[in-house]
Amino acid sequence: MSMSSQTAGATPRLHLSKDVVQVIYRLLAAGLLCVVLAVVTDSFLSTNNILNVLRQASLLFFLASGLTLVILSGGLDLSVGANIGLSACLAATVIKATGSPVLGTLAGLGSGTLVGVCNGLMVAKLRIPSFIATYGMLWVLHGLTYYYMGGETIHGFPPGFRQIGSGYFLGIPIPVYLMLGFLAAGTFFAQRTVWGQQIYAIGANPVAARLCGIPVDRRLILVYAFSGAMAGVASLVFLARLNSAEGDIGEALTLPAVAAVLIGGASLFGGVGTVFGTFVGALILTLVLNGMNLLAVNASWQPLVTGVIVVLAVWLDMIGRRRT
Amino acid sequence: MRAAVKSPPAPEVVEEKPDLGTPLLELKGISKQFPGVKALDDVSFAIWPGEVHMLLGENGAGKSSLMKCLCGAYQADTGAYFHMGEKVEIRTPTDAKKLGIAVIFQEFSLVPYLDVAQNIFLGREFKSKIPGLLDRRRLYAEAQKVLDRIGLEVDPRTKVHTLGVAQQQMVEIAKALSQDASILVMDEPTAALSDRETERLFAVMRQLQAKGTAIVYISHRMAEVFALGDRITVLRDGKNVGHAVPGETSPDQLVRMMVGRTVDMSYPRNFRAPGDVVLELKDISATTGIADINLVVRAGEIVGLCGLVGSGRTEVARAVFGADAITSGEVRVFGRIKQGGPDVAATEGIALIPESRKTEGLALIRTVSDNLAVAGLPKLFPNHLFSPGRARRSAEALIKRLRIATPSPNQSVGLLSGGNQQKVVIGKWLAAGARLFIFDEPTRGIDVGAKSEIFALIDQLVAEGAAVLMISSEQAEIVHVCDRAYVMRGRRIVGELSRSELSEENIVRMGMHDE
Amino acid sequence: MSDHALSAAQPRPRLPAIPGVAIVLVALALVFAAISPNFLSTGNLSNILVQSVILLLLAMPMTLIIMTEGLDLSMGAVLTLASLVLALTVVSTQSLVLGLAGAVGVGLAFGFVNGWLVSSLRIPPFVATLGTLGVAQGLALIVSDGQSVVGIPRFLRQVYSGETAGIPNPILIGAAFYALFHVLLYHTKFGVYIRALGGNRDALTLAGVKWQRMLVAVYMLGGAMAGVAALLLTARINAGHPTAAIGMEFDAIAAVALGGTSFERGNGWIFGTLLGVLTVGVLRNGLNLMAVPSSAQVAATGALVIVALFLDGLRSRKP
């Protein structure tokens, strides 16, 4: 990406902040998708289906929100999916062994965070490029999980624990509340705290950030730890929702999570993006899959349609931003 | 939109066109609009063969933009080009090349993992007899010739990313010279060079001039303007405000044309008795090669650090700031031993203004406001909660104080002119409330007006009790501004000059004294 | 990216300039040779080489793509689709040439689309190729209807299992393409521009080079190589299969990274990629010979990548 073209693309003329403009465009895209689906199917606009979409999006969002901060800092975390697998299996074991959902929750969050910290240490201290460090971590985690599970599954958890995945409060699924909570917290952290600002600065130019006195290593470790912790959250919601743990539980989710962040307007070069954008990105991806299921699109076509929509969404977004 | 101050009308200058026959290249009525900025407004400009044409103006006046229009990097919104009287189109760099235009850009256009020779001949590779392949032998032979011509002693097979800033600048120059162009544009080529390389460059320029090459030269160094220039064009706020001839104009007059007011270029200082020791280096050696560095900076002083390019000044600055690891010796700041990286340094009140603004100083994709706030975040927001409004107000104050020309605090820093970018780098440390400032080439690319303001600012900082260590390749600056200076050679300190001993001759004598 | 154009001089290396991947490769080979008596047999070594060729064919163009600060996530899916097209064509026409043309054609088409999305529409490579990954995968399912394509004629299998002058064909093919890529990267304009595409695109613009076309060409090269790899893959599994090579792009990316090519600034080398591919091959082979459980193999693969890059990092600490 050439400097002039890229930067030229990102400059609004008005005082309307860049982020706000991005978000508006992306919401429009999601809205358009909704209108299309509402017109071509009769079941899309039911309350049930909307809640359904939101709950499915929440699983993706947990992963993607952690990933957003990593990508903002100029890195990538490919290990989130594998992290879910390990954390879910550990949490499941602990719940089974102790009967205590609280201890299980702590185990899931703890192992997720620990993996994240390891990623952070590799990236910050050993200076291994994040793509590679977390890709290596992905394999290590898979290996550990496969070894630990030996091809078995763990299933059947106490109803109290299952609430966080399949429960409702005031008619709205609990994961949706969790999603909105993390959306608010993530947005606040990124936009309204000094640490968040420093993460943006690191992503935009790590060398300059270091020479500005930002403790780059510590912030990076924080970012990866957060991403790991969010994988831990996702693993718990998965566990509670699916009522069983198996080794490859999160495997298929890594690329969609990255896609959600990128559709949300973040740049893999770092320094650009918002948590809210990621939220909309996750929503768009989920809507596409939901729509295809509602329309009973032949399964062979699903990857193709998803692929085209991912590219279209990002392209429209870029045009939108260039216009401003 | 631009932040220029209201100014009295510029003094009247002779507006008659000298009768020199048909210009080699003439630009008429060039305008260029960027979002929020009218960079060029109906500018006309002409160059004749064999002349060195100085292009002057404040930071952000539109000099680089004009040259980018001239070489096809930007497309002008309106305007026409005439080559030897004939109307031509310059829409792409290729068009410009065909007309024999070569450019040395203000921002480097080098490829880090190609070697020096490949960079010099990028886009003009030599074909081998075997179709499709390259003639590498010829490439290195030709490159060696160009390097010899400008006196750069670097193996043409060296990868460019291993070179220092000055050497990269020389490669950039070599790249333009190798094109044997009839029009050569040089955008602040000497901003990163020391006197020795500069001399060499001037010699080459005189040869070219003798051969009939037209040279457009942009510089903020007044001495160069008068030493080299045949004719001068001054831009202000994107407009051509007049022509001048060096022999008939004084520096003061030129400056007034540029900035629309009088600027005191003697950089007045109030020398005071220094206070407590703020920085003390004892026998510092670092992985970067500097050895046995001893120096002291007291509160209320500006201490210079001079020497040739590559003498290790930057490395000393980085070692103090903790950016490079120290292998032996100790750094004392405010009497306490300092250990740790730049984050520790920043919390202890040290500021480093690095030499390379693009790679080390700025987050180019972020806004002016973001960049100005980033070093001062902990100070501005002690409770860790960031407030965009507060950051913006702080940025607006700095933009005013440093007179940064930007359409708004929300402009991406990458879109500012070179000098204004440099001001942002300085500005961000003012917000951090540092008490020991290390300036590495702080005035690189900064116009004369801004320069005197920045020195006034530095003077004010020391008056308030701050301590300053300043690196500059412009010896005149060191001589004018510093209380004392250390001279470096071969990565060691070879001497100290007190205020009374501080003169350009002494610096050169100490720093150059070759083995 | 070009914004971070040129860093200041880097400190001199403190360790000898041996790339991490070479250290790891030699160390692995020594360990396996010591533990497993079969490891150093000619049969086994040729085995490793033959097994590595398909990955090498993908990893080499991936190296170039990564050097342009790009990425091609669609490679595995395109390889799969090309393999199906090749199988279908060969089965119906009995012509190897037509089949190969079809496979390479599919690869070129996808390469062109990738390149166009990246260079003209300026869609980030990760997103663009993630999109075409889905398209290729979908098409693979559609043309095959989820079934394997079988009935591959004998002559196609011969391409993979045959020998020429006593050397297995895949090794010859791999060597020939390695030579081609070496020349391409170090002795042609294209190679110079690839580095510049990643290092400083503005420099190319200013030098009057139409780099958009170059970028499209790089991705098309990747597609074409996926087509060539499809020939070997189809011959190897004697079938076309809709998931045969899904995910192989990540193996290729890992091999490239293992080889020391960086994701930024056009810094890469093709020999490192060869070493990276061989290291992965040696590791898998050795662990299989030692009958190491699969779960440990999985973990070892990850650890290996990390270690090699860590060794590289030790050598050239960033300032």
Add this chain to the structure above:
Amino acid sequence: DGESIAVFTKNQTNPYFQAVRVGTENAAKTMNAKVIHYIPTKPDSIPEQLSQIEDVIVKKPNAIVFIPVDYKAMVPGVEQINEAKIPVVNVTDRSAGGKFLAFVGADDYNLGLETGRYLLKKLGGKGNVVIIEGVKGSLTSIDRVRGFNDAIKEFKDVKLLASQPANYQRLQALQVMENLMQSHPQIDGVMAANDGMAIGAIEALDGANRKAQVIGINGTKEAVDAIKAGKMLASGDYNGFVQGCIGTMVAIRALRGQPIVTEVVLKPTVVDSTNYQPYDVAVESRSCPAWDQAAAMATKTN
């Protein structure tokens, strides 16, 4: 004695293959042989299993028990094993080519058919059903779904609403089911091509507070628990454990020159709330049938 048997399975994540592996180990232990497992590090990877075959040939085990990750694409690998003259027994998925000592498996089609019929009978021969398919193109999925469909054809009043794949993945099955429930207000029965997907569907139904009868295939511990708890109707028994046992026994007996059988296709059993007890034990604590029993199940002998 002490023969080494290389066992190839498809992946490390599906409990079914774990059952097969435990079966092979159990049989080998009682017969004083040892097994080494080869599992692709990437689930179901064709090139990787081929590479593993090549590596194993270098090591020359005494015999191989082989589940191809793809029954067609793995034929060249089997041919290499044949060339290396290593005796090999085919388990679970019947390879499309190559020479084997024997095939030990279950009949996916009949399994699908019987389990499907069981569901439809329980529904009283009428109602709306959906099918959740496995990985498209995999033999098991194709045959099981064919069986489901043929069962549906036998009942005129049963309507097939949709047939969607969820790749043998629990989460995908859950989401597919959630989405199907949106467009189909009345679903009476769900036929899933394996237990994991069946459980995923059950979770989706629970989440929406809807009821339907769900069947799966494989007879895993998890399914048995669900049947016990009354959440799942039935699971077709695929009995990987026994397949592993018999496959290994055949291989070892052949090495020792003892008589063997050449084909065992296990009869489908539908596990429901009336007959789950034998399945309600962890695979690790089951034991292989004696050879007489195994030989009695043979569908072909030489």
